[in-house]
Amino acid sequence: MVFAAVDLQYIVQNVIDAVSLGSLYALIALGIALIFGIMQLVNLAYGELIMVAGYLILLLAGAPWPLVVVLAVAGTALFAFGMERVAFRPVRGADATTLMVTSFAVSYVLQNLAIVIAGSEPQPIELGGSLIKPLDVLGIRVPKLDLITMGTSLVLVIGLVLFLKRTSLGIQMRAAAEDLRTARLLGVRVNGVIAAAFIISGLLAAAIALLLVVQTGSVSPMMGVTPLIVGIMAAVIGGMGRLAGAAVGGFLLGCVTIALQATLPADIRGYRDAMVYALIIAVLVFRPQGLLAGRAPRQV
Amino acid sequence: MQRRNLEAAARTGWPVAAPLIPVLVITLLSAVGSAAQQRTVILMLVNVVLVVGLYIFVGNSGIISFGHVTFMAIGAYVSGLLTIPLITKNAMFPHLPGVIADAQLGTVPGTILPALLAGAVALVISIPIMRLAGLAASIATFALLLIANVVLGQAGTSTFIGLPLDTTLGSSLGWAVVAVVIAAVFQNSRVGLRLKASRDDELAARAAGVSVERERRIAFVISAFVVGIGGALYGHLQGAFSPETFYLQATFLMVVMLVVGGINSLGGAVIGTVAVSIILEGLRRIEEGVNLGVVNIPARPGLREVGLGILLLVILNFRPQGILGAREIAWPLRRRRRMPPASDHSDLGPDPVTGRSAARQEA
Numbered sequence: 098m099v100f101a102a103v104d105l106q107y108i109v110q111n112v113i114d115a116v117s118l119g120s121l122y123a124l125i126a127l128g129i130a131l132i133f134g135i136m137q138l139v140n141l142a143y144g145e146l147i148m149v150a151g152y153l154i155l156l157l158a159g160a161p162w163p164l165v166v167v168l169a170v171a172g173t174a175l176f177a178f179g180m181e182r183v184a185f186r187p188v189r190g191a192d193a194t195t196l197m198v199t200s201f202a203v204s205y206v207l208q209n210l211a212i213v214i215a216g217s218e219p220q221p222i223e224l225g226g227s228l229i230k231p232l233d234v235l236g237i238r239v240p241k242l243d244l245i246t247m248g249t250s251l252v253l254v255i256g257l258v259l260f261l262k263r264t265s266l267g268i269q270m271r272a273a274a275e276d277l278r279t280a281r282l283l284g285v286r287v288n289g290v291i292a293a294a295f296i297i298s299g300l301l302a303a304a305i306a307l308l309l310v311v312q313t314g315s316v317s318p319m320m321g322v323t324p325l326i327v328g329i330m331a332a333v334i335g336g337m338g339r340l341a342g343a344a345v346g347g348f349l350l351g352c353v354t355i356a357l358q359a360t361l362p363a364d365i366r367g368y369r370d371a372m373v374y375a376l377i378i379a380v381l382v383f384r385p386q387g388l389l390a391g392r393a394p395r396q397v
Numbered sequence: 398m399q400r401r402n403l404e405a406a407a408r409t410g411w412p413v414a415a416p417l418i419p420v421l422v423i424t425l426l427s428a429v430g431s432a433a434q435q436r437t438v439i440l441m442l443v444n445v446v447l448v449v450g451l452y453i454f455v456g457n458s459g460i461i462s463f464g465h466v467t468f469m470a471i472g473a474y475v476s477g478l479l480t481i482p483l484i485t486k487n488a489m490f491p492h493l494p495g496v497i498a499d500a501q502l503g504t505v506p507g508t509i510l511p512a513l514l515a516g517a518v519a520l521v522i523s524i525p526i527m528r529l530a531g532l533a534a535s536i537a538t539f540a541l542l543l544i545a546n547v548v549l550g551q552a553g554t555s556t557f558i559g560l561p562l563d564t565t566l567g568s569s570l571g572w573a574v575v576a577v578v579i580a581a582v583f584q585n586s587r588v589g590l591r592l593k594a595s596r597d598d599e600l601a602a603r604a605a606g607v608s609v610e611r612e613r614r615i616a617f618v619i620s621a622f623v624v625g626i627g628g629a630l631y632g633h634l635q636g637a638f639s640p641e642t643f644y645l646q647a648t649f650l651m652v653v654m655l656v657v658g659g660i661n662s663l664g665g666a667v668i669g670t671v672a673v674s675i676i677l678e679g680l681r682r683i684e685e686g687v688n689l690g691v692v693n694i695p696a697r698p699g700l701r702e703v704g705l706g707i708l709l710l711v712i713l714n715f716r717p718q719g720i721l722g723a724r725e726i727a728w729p730l731r732r733r734r735r736m737p738p739a740s741d742h743s744d745l746g747p748d749p750v751t752g753r754s755a756a757r758q759e760a
Contacts, residue, residue, distance in 0.1 A: 206706030
């Protein structure tokens with residue numbers, strides 16, 4: 098009886114972890130999928146948007162937290178907008194490979210610029226320390242941060258869906274993702290749509306950075322690498338360029354990660370990520386349209 | 398008649414020999430230079446091997462690979478396991494299986510065997526990955542890079558030390574020439590030509606009976622073999638390395654060198670490596686701090702990488718086809734008949750409506 102109770106608690110704990118990580122991953126994946134859907138760009142510099150947001154938060158440290166949130170979000174969105182103008186607009190329309198290499202270069206420049214300016218060591222940040230403390234619900238520890246992560250993801254995903262379905266700009270964006278050429282002939286301003294997509298990916302990156310900074314308590318030049326990898330993998334699972342697919346893909350990826358963590362024997366647990374990545378290759382080979390798509394594969 | 402044969406030979410051999418001339422000149426110059434200068438040049442030669450190896454797959458298939466550093470790592474680690482002196486090795490890795498624990502190979506087999514293993518691993522990996530095309534294949538190779546990093550981090554010690562420092566100016570130059578010759582022979586072989594056809598127009602190549610997956614697999618394996626050689630040479634140049642040595646930074650460097658020279662040209666791979674090596678050396682001096690008497694630029698770690706990244710962005714922006722484009726360096730004397738210039742749609746620029754390139758529209 099006691100064992101059953103412990104087991105149940107263990108399971109519930111893991112489910113909460115999975116949902117929390119899954120919703121964070123879903124958020125990360127959206128930024129990748131949004132840009133890819135519209136301009137066929139696998140934005141390897143997306144992680145550096147998160148990193149830039151992290152350093153903005155570091156700069157703003159000490160200010161009241163709502164101010165930190167607003168300024169970090171606005172600053173990152175502006176940065177993403179600038180990134181598109183400076184680095185991606187000149188090569189727009191090149192083949193997907195050239196675009197990907199370009200974003201690799203942008204990522205590399207930004208990472209190392211951060212090292213030049215701030216040094217390569219991680220720097221501690223005091224932000225929302227109280228959120229780490231767990232809330233006790235019926236004997237189960239739920240860190241407040243987990244609840245905030247789930248809430249933030251839910252709000253942002255719903256917000257994005259409403260934006261894409263209800264607003265004119267959102268509808269233009271979906272049209273551009275469907276068929277850029279026809280959309281343009283019908284009067285969609287491609288420059289505006291792409292700029293908007295980058296601004297939104299900047300907003301998402303800032304939200305992710307805030308959650309990560311509270312969780313880890315530090316920022317570093319390489320802090321964007323892991324989220325980037327997660328985002329790409331989730332977008333692959335969901336079928337590149339599909340927003341709903343990417344969100345669900347991210348959620349699944351988070352759940353699988355926690356499930357493997359909880360069930361793998363200790364001596365091979367270190368290989369968990371390698372298994373997840375191998376799974377991604379398998380998805381690419383056997384279900385190139387993503388795990389969740391019903392319709393014909395998209396040519397990538 | 399004989400003269401014509403000679404000229405024909407020159408025309409075939411020249412594209413291979415020409416890019417090697419600056420390599421040779423730099424190597425000879427450094428032979429009388431300081432030990433530090435020689436090290437820089439050896440590193441450049443090792444990079445020639447690595448980038449030419451990468452080119453064999455990427456240049457001929459048109460699929461950019463972010464995963465080739467994996468084969469470099471296999472070359473370096475396995476070569477280390479086979480060549481580190483027995484006493485050091487048994488102290489560092491007490492649990493090696495007998496054959497490897499007792500192995501004490503010389504330099505040349507210690508370079509070739511790991512490269513063969515890299516090729517064998519590539520063969521296995523190519524079975525799933527080469528079913529993919531374009532971007533999906535690139536993402537899969539990126540996943541390969543990540544997997545290799547996890548596996549190295551778990552299986553290896555954090556730093557791997559004690560490799561004999563026997564990559565010399567002579568041996569690295571020799572291997573660079575070998576790499577270029579392998580690449581040249583491959584790209585003019587049936588397999589190479591069929592693969593290039595599939596790169597330029599996959600549908601047409603398939604319609605003409607080219608088994609694209611098969612040609613890609615062959616190129617992938619040969620490419621991994623050459624990169625494996627480069628990895629072994631690298632290991633014996635540095636003497637020590639860690640899993641992080643074979644990750645994003647090394648991948649980026651190889652990609653930059655290839656793209657700067659021209660992703661679809663063997664001459665470009667070599668010239669790009671030389672050009673980037675020279676630029677890197679210049680940036681390194683700036684990074685270490687410059688004292689111009691009046692102006693004093695302090696040392697700034699990371700500056701070199703920023704410069705390298707900006708260089709790639711500038712190239713992608715103004716000359717995305719690289720220094721040489723898809724051409725090789727042609728024999729400079731007059732031609733008997735004029736060949737039409739290779740059609741290069743990238744000159745037409747992007748389509749004003751979709752922004753996509755004209756070549757894509759036609760495909």
